[in-house]
Amino acid sequence: MTLPIVAVVGRPNVGKSTFVNRMIQAQDAIVHAASGVTRDRSYHRADWNGREFMLVDTGGIEFTSDDEFGASIRQQAVVAAHEADVVVFLVDGSVGVAPGDEEVASLLRREKVPVFLAVNKLDTPGREEAIHDFWGLGLGQPWPVSALHGHGSGDLLDAIVESLPEREVLEEEDAIGVAIIGKPNAGKSSLYNKLLGVERAIVSDVAGTTRDAIDTVLERDGRVFRLVDTAGLRRKSRIDESVEYYGFVRAMRAIDRADVAVLVVDVATGVTDQDQRVARFAEERGCGLLIALNKWDLLETPEEKTELVARLPDKLGFVGFAPVLRVSALKGTGVHKMLPMLSTIYDAYAQEISTSALNRLLTDLRATGHTVSKGGKMLRLKYATQTGTRPPVFTFFANHPRMVDANYERYLENRLREAFDLTGTPVKLRFRQKG
Incomplete structure (x- = not known):
């Protein structure tokens, strides 16, 4: 009933949120230079060549951290990897294999799902030689990418969607x-x-x-x-x-x-x-x-x-x-x-309320004689119809619509709520000149 899940994990500041934004072509994930910005795992709908999936941005995994949320962030990332159908392990190619990468790789080798090792921040084409050291992490082929500029992301996405399981999609x-x-x-x-x-x-x-x-x-x-x-x-x-x-x-x-x-x-x-x-x-x-x-x-x-x-x-x-x-x-x-x-x-x-039901209510309201009068003029509501939903919008046609004041508008709203089940929804009232 759900889309297949692709989790993006890695140490802090390797560019996970930038990578997620590149994959979904939007600025949904917060990108900031500070460590620990992404705390919870956040879910983003993505599509590549007609194949939809859910992309999960996680907090940076750190095994030694002074951040009071460090343990929770690490646990959230581990849970994301465990529930995913595919994992993208993002590392920083500009600094090489860094402390903490091997620990994350060790965690991921225990997962029984495909893991793609994406070497990020290779912003200048032709720097593919920088990926060689990452073979040592034991996760198979490293994929050179630049989340900032998009280099290599298409090839990586092609491989990812080929690994996704078929899943019934809940629209x-x-x-x-x-x-x-x-x-x-x-x-x-x-x-x-x-x-x-x-x-x-x-x-x-x-x-x-x-x-x-x-x-x-x-x-x-x-x-x-x-x-x-x-x-x-x-x-x-x-x-x-x-x-x-x-x-x-x-x-x-x-x-x-x-x-x-x-x-x-x-x-x-x-x-x-x-x-x-x-x-x-x-x-x-x-x-x-x-x-x-x-x-x-x-x-x-x-x-x-x-x-x-x-x-x-x-x-x-x-x-x-x-x-x-x-x-x-x-x-x-x-x-x-x-x-x-x-x-x-x-x-x-x-909901949609029929015009006949609304005008039966209007007939009852006329019988009460409650209306607005000013300067020798008297407001008369001719008929009403629903002109919108989500939220419900009701349009009243009247002889002098400008005479409707806030008190009378509240009166009409209260009568509508008494006559129909409008639990928990705002309603919008419109007033137009008859004819």
Whole structure:
């Protein structure tokens, strides 16, 4: 049900992310001169000569490192290699066989999948003699490449796709795109891992651990979901490092291509300005929305729980359409309700309501006599029709559409929500002149 996987592994700063970007012809992977930029393994869809596969960018493997994430990064890279159908071991041809290359090669020789030894940074054609020392790693033929300029990448890709197994492909358009969003340390990665049932994203108490958006497709009860664990969103004024800035941009892209966003709120700190800002991002981009009150188990008394829920309308009233789940990503409490709720939200987000049903509602609204009048004129809604989905868009034809104010628009939205199941989805209302 998934694309074959090609994992790119190697020491830090050998050009893995540049190589990944070259292979997919995009700037999805973060490229930066600093060591340890890629922490989690990030997945990117790729195509070569009509053969699709998933390319996995991993963190640099180091066996001696002062980085507090060193062990987790190494483990993530090892897991990526273990679950892959093909492994590309990238080394730095400009420095020759370096300390650490032999240790990585030793790990890879234990894997029962094809391993391609790609010697990178041979940016000047004719330097193929630089690859000879790499035969000693015991991984077969070294492949000279330049991720920066593309030299040798075509020949390498030809060989890689020949080694890929045939696999039934799950079309991405069949998947419900779900962006897991929220401020740093809200528990997004823990929730992401709990939903998947495997340790896919590194979980840490350090803000900004997740810098790349990581997609994973899973299937539950006949529905297919594409989950994206995004970098923690924080105020732009606090994004000091360029790396974190690019992660922020990537998170915005994740929201842009999601159908439904899950706003993870840390109940230990309550709903903050950052939570409101993140919710506004999703609402403005027309995403369905689910609010997950995470770490619910940390609230010890019924009074604390009641007070937090009572404050939600004040803090997140502008997304009052979003259902609320109380969960503990660490313990798994309530997480089982999330995927069914996401299905419900998506169904509302993508539904089409017939024009006849909308105009029956309009007839009932006229009978109430509630309308807008100004300067001797009275607003009359003639008929309505749905003109868009994902999210639903409703167009009302009226005699004086400019008379519609914010209060009346809210009134119409509330009546629509009462009449139809619009759980978790924003709606857009349009008003046009009759005729």
